[in-house]
Amino acid sequence: MNNTLEQLLLGNKKYLTECAYTGDITSNRRCDTSLHGQHPKAVVITCSDSRVVPEIIFNAGIGEIFVIRCAGNVMDDTILGSIEYAVEHLHSDLVMVLGHSCCGAVTSTINSTPAGFTKRITDKIKEVIKEESDIEKAVKINALAQVKLIKNVLKFEDNVSVCAAVYDIKTGEVEIL
Helix, strand or coil: CCCCHHHHHHHHHHHHHHHHCCCCCCCCCCHHHHHCCCCCCEEECCCHHHHHHCCCCCCCCCEEEEEEEEEEEECCHHHHHHHHHHCCCCCCCEEEEEEEECCCHHHHHHHHHCCCHHHHHHCCCCCCCCCCCCCHHHHHHHHHHHHHHHHCCCEEEEEEEEEEEEECCCCCCEECC
């Protein structure tokens, strides 16, 4: 298992047991990152859902996680470019696609016919979940499909791991797929 992934999961255990956020958000940390830049070990692509906050879920402080958010955690060129930037320029060694339980984007894909720009998101999800009607299964299928897309499009060195995970908004636990 990737060392950075182990650190994230340890942070998630702290989050589950301590029920308090202890990530470093001090003025010293802000000053340090303003002077020396950010060096996030992990890139986390997750949903825009306000209940899914990777820095808190993984008990991480300022500059520790490069977070990219998009409803349904679907990929587009901007998100792929952001991932590429974090790996190549910030030297992140883990890319995680973090789906979550009760995902509104996946639910909309299954249970409604969105219009406008929302349809662009649900069309991408529908393309990978196909006829799956179980929301929690569809969340996993979607996260795994986004990982596959990342691996097919972005070619990283062997030291970079890419994985899918699902966050349970009720329990707070992260499951690696």
